Amino acid sequence: MKNFSYVRAASVKEAVQQSGANQAALFIAGGTNLVDRMKVFLDEPSHLIDITRLQMQRIEPTTDGGLRIGALVSNTAVADHPDVRRNYPLLSRAILSGASQQIRNVATVGGNILQRTRCPYYYDTAFACNKRKPGTGCPATTGINRMHALLGASDQCVAVHPSDMCVAIAALDAIVEVEGPRGRRQIPFTDFHRLPGDTPERDTNLEPGELITAVVIPPLPFAKSGVYLKLRDRASYAFALVSVAAALKLEGDRIQAARLALGGVAHKPWRPTEAERFLIGKPANTATFQQSAEIALQGAQPLAYNGFKVELAKRAIQRSLTISANGGGVA
């Protein structure tokens, strides 16, 4: 790791100013991704701004019955908050399915959203990588790509977003609050991350110097039946091959509303909106769930080694919708 200068920011305004004044500065909070990245020289900041003492550490109810989660709240604190466990169990379970307790205890909500891909070609600086060094090529497209993207990829980049939490947050239609050199703004979560296109070096639509201050989760009563299903190479502490966040609102056996998001399949948490729309008004049964899964994976473009993830994702969707239709619980 290269050495750097270090300062503790006393306020959001100060942090944003310090960042703006220094092109090679980065914010640090939990550090569970950044410190690791610095160790392998993926990031070489000359200056770190420690934001952990800022007042963004609370989970508050919003006036409309949702939750506003400060960007510095730890993953553990979100997953264990009584309101999250009661009203958004898919968010609790998504977080608890990710990483380990040691990571979740210090990793923050803002940092989880901004974590970067674990594509091994991106992580190993001996390889070319368009995300790490634009224009150098993507060895993953022709390499060992069984963990890589099925949907929304480009010939420039087939990396996937590694977060579990973000899949649940995408399903919940959250809003990200940010503050930057040009003031505050709100970004709908589904617009926050980007597809790789011709600029795979940009993961998000955050502007330089902008800091995530909070995530707002709108009220969603039927999220109580929400499910998070994660499929991976070992039972725990591994990134997803495929994951699904799902929630259904039923009237009798008819589906009135549905939420569906996929992890491990794209450069961003993936909302298969057509598959969601298909579910509305249909009977909650296996045939419906199968058709919805087919629609969700219609545009899939498997690579040499990840073709199995197409069927895996379809069955994961079916299973998640089935469990949600039965009231939710462990998937």
Place this chain on the structure above:
Amino acid sequence: MQDPEERTKRQTSRRNFLGQALTAAGTAIAAPTLIHQATSAQNMNTTQTPAPGEMAVTLTVNGKPRSLTLEPRVTLLDALREQLGLVGSKKGCDHGQCGACTVLIDGERVYSCLALAVMQEGKAITTVEGLANGDVLHPVQDAFIDNDGFQCGYCTPGQVCASVALLDEIKRGCASAITPDLTRAPQLADLSEAEIKERLSGNLCRCSAYNGIVAAVQQAAGQQPPAPAAAMLLTEPAEVLV
């Protein structure tokens, strides 16, 4: 259960043994490292003027304030091992994947290899060296010995710290990914084998002493651990094989 005298005998530490063995063997390679540790251990409470690129930091480790000068890039793990001579916390992968470096910060388990030392000012850091009360081992340490919760022992300080935190998390009602009902607080008495494995998944054991580790946690949780022979036969319940 052992009598207190036997407990005391256990205090002959592996570190002392290794130190004696290395001295006897006159190991040329290891000697400078040990001397360096001894020297830095002597100097650890003398505040020096930070050199360029360094900072003065006071860490609270196992209840005692320790003043250090270090570069901001120094991890908590390296500060503990290289500057404070607290070599209980182990460097396994150094990338937050193995858990051997696990320590407690303000009572919560953390990978010290991914934590910058300069960011830990004002926090209470507990390492494996801080768990025992004088000559009396922490109940979790006793449980690891009673249940053969290790073979080579390299991952053990991390496993022990993680297990101490795990039990505290259950007492505080923290959920895991496989907690059946998130609206209820889990109880120590109900802590299943599958739950223990899920909650300790951030600590790897290359000797694969997992059955003994699970049995140790069961004992420390107040449950009846399986007999040593039966511990070899601990099975994965069907619900985690989905």
